[in-house]
Amino acid sequence: MQQTPLIAQHRAAGAKLVDFAGWEMPIQYSGVVDEYHTVRSKAGLFDVSHMGRITVSGPGSVGFLQYVTTNDVSKISVRSSQYSMVCNPNGGIKDDIFIYHVKPYEFLVCVNASNREKIVTWFMEKVSHVQGCKVRDRSTELAQIAVQGPISRDLLIDAGVAEVADLKVRQCREVTAFGGSIIVSRTGYTGELGYELYLPAHLAAQAWEQLLKVGQSEGLKPAGLGARDLLRLDMGYLLYGNDISEETSPLDAGAEWVVNLEKGEFVGRASLLAQRTQGLARRLVGFELLEKAVPRHGFPMLSADSSGQSIGEVTSGNLSPILQKGIGLASVVSRYAEPGTRIQVDIRGKAVPAIVVKPPFYKKLKS
Incomplete structure (x- = not known):
């Protein structure tokens, strides 16, 4: 197995x-x-260095990224970021990604760990036909640490990253901290106030230990993948391999907002345009259980009428610790996708009533 610079x-x-x-x-x-509640009430420290980090640079970088991603890259101002997707020609999702416009003609693309090699290969293949653009896999050179939770801003300021004080949602900035040049962004995967740090791998241990030292008296704790999930x-954020894959499109996943069909040609556009015109057979929806139970990935979704026919399956599900109810995402036949629709989840042979809702399940005022 591969290890991050923070394994020790x-x-x-x-x-x-x-x-x-x-x-x-x-x-x-x-x-x-415990780690989940710590992030919701104080702050958690996550090692996400397993993610892939790719730089795209040069005067041709905007045009290249416009072609290989679904969202409109021209709308990302310098020092800002954007959630997007990379599709295959059939409109299937190769990965969901974050693009950071670090400086003029320089972008940092964060991809899922399981898709890193696939996306690097795909980008290298496509960039070979583009002038003035360079793609570089920097995953091993850079580490990635996330500080997430209500006190995360104050902790980072105390740790010497004063620039986060006025950083707005999805903004990023190159700063000097922890002994070197790092990129700090106000992004994350938790729904709380939070930041992600992209820093040279050799500085990761120092940054991790310094953050813990500064934050432990305030309640900061390291948090793992279980809490992260x-x-x-709670937010209804998509998990690649569960909720989305190359067998699903952004439209199937209810992520139309990351697809700009008017921006010009891009990989998968024709297929996505056809899907939008013809209509979708299935949709990804959020649901809440109406009885105390725990939905899990792969559980069957049923209609709420007496027939109880199969209408899909759970793609992600669990008991939300803060809401104290079963919540999940499910791929269902489109006619059952409207919020307010009554459905059922087959939980080990018992049909548990549920209702379709629009995520996020957990709502909190943004700081």
Whole structure:
């Protein structure tokens, strides 16, 4: 298994380590639910260095990214970022990504760990036909640390990253901190105030330990993938391999807002345009259980009438610790996708009533 530059810190903290997409990663430290509540009330420190980090630079970079992604890259101002997707020619999702416009003609693209090699290969193939653009896989050179939670801004300021004080949602900035040049962005996967740090791999351990030292008295704790998954599900954020894949399109996934069919030609555009014209057979929806139970990935979704016919399946599901109810995402036949529709989830042979809702499930005033 591959290891991040923080593996020694995880072991020293007593983390339970698991194989995640070929990486030895912490699933939990003090406990999944404890870490979840810590992020919701104080702040959690996540190692997300297993993610892929690709730089795209040069005067042809905007045109290249316009062609290989679904969103409108021209709308990302310098020092800002954008959520987007990379599709195959059939409109299937190769990956969901974040694009940071770090400086003029320089972008940083964050991709999922399981898709890193696939996306690097895809970008290299496509960029070979583009002038004035260079693609570079910097995943091993850079580490990635996320600080997420209500006190995250104050913690980073105390740790010497004063520039986060006026950073707005999805903005990013190159700063000097932890002994070197890093990129800090106000992004994350939790729904809380939070930041992600992209920094040279050799500075990761120093930054991690310094953040813990500054934040422990305020309640900061390291958090693992288990808490991260619960936190993202509260928000209805998509998980590649569960909710989306190359067999689903952004339209199937209810992510029309990351597809700009008017921006010009891009990979998958013709297929997505045809889907929009013809209508969708299935849709990804959010749902809440109306009885106390726990929905899980792969559980059948049923109609609420007496026939109880199969209408789809759960793609992500769990019991939300803060809402104390079963929530999830599911791929269902389109006619059952309207919010307010009554449906059922087959949980180990019992049909549990549920209702279709529009995520996020957890709503909090933004700081």
